[in-house]
Amino acid sequence: MSSTHDNNITGRRNRFFNLLLNPSPETVRKISLVKKLLKVDVEGAEVEVLKGSAEILKLTDYIVFEASKQTIEGCLRALSEFDVKFIEGSGPGTFNFIATRRN
Numbered sequence: 001m002s003s004t005h006d007n008n009i010t011g012r013r014n015r016f017f018n019l020l021l022n023p024s025p026e027t028v029r030k031i032s033l034v035k036k037l038l039k040v041d042v043e044g045a046e047v048e049v050l051k052g053s054a055e056i057l058k059l060t061d062y063i064v065f066e067a068s069k070q071t072i073e074g075c076l077r078a079l080s081e082f083d084v085k086f087i088e089g090s091g092p093g094t095f096n097f098i099a100t101r102r103n
Contacts, residue, residue, distance in 0.1 A: 025055040040065040047074035057081070063099040066090055072097075 038060045042049050046067050050057070051074075057063070063082065067075045072095070076084060082099035090096045 025059065035061040037062045037064065039063075044068065044071065046071050047078060050075055050078035061101050064096070065099070066094055066096050068094050 036059060038053070038056065040046055040049055040063060046065055050063075050065075057079070063079065064087075065075065075097075079099045082101055084097050084099045087096040087098055
């Protein structure tokens with residue numbers, strides 16, 4: 001999933017990661033990573049995305065998401081199998097969180 005190449009400008013080696021957008025559960029199962037992270041940034045549709053991602057969530061170890069005061073309760077319900085921690089405020093009335101799968 002990652003590759004390395006030389007940077008022609010700085011001469012340093014950079015590491016790049018291939019990202020999957022809208023992966024299916026079958027695709028996620030095929031990824032041979034130790035831990036799987038899902039980043040949700042959907043401008044207010046977090047609850048709908050998390051509810052619609054039930055199969056993906058079963059395969060995910062960490063989720064980073066933004067939520068507002070209006071959406072956080074729905075996000076917490078959708079992530080009932082995860083421990084959710086506040087990271088930081090990201091703007092007026094919006095906050096960043098990380099969810100970690102409970103063992």
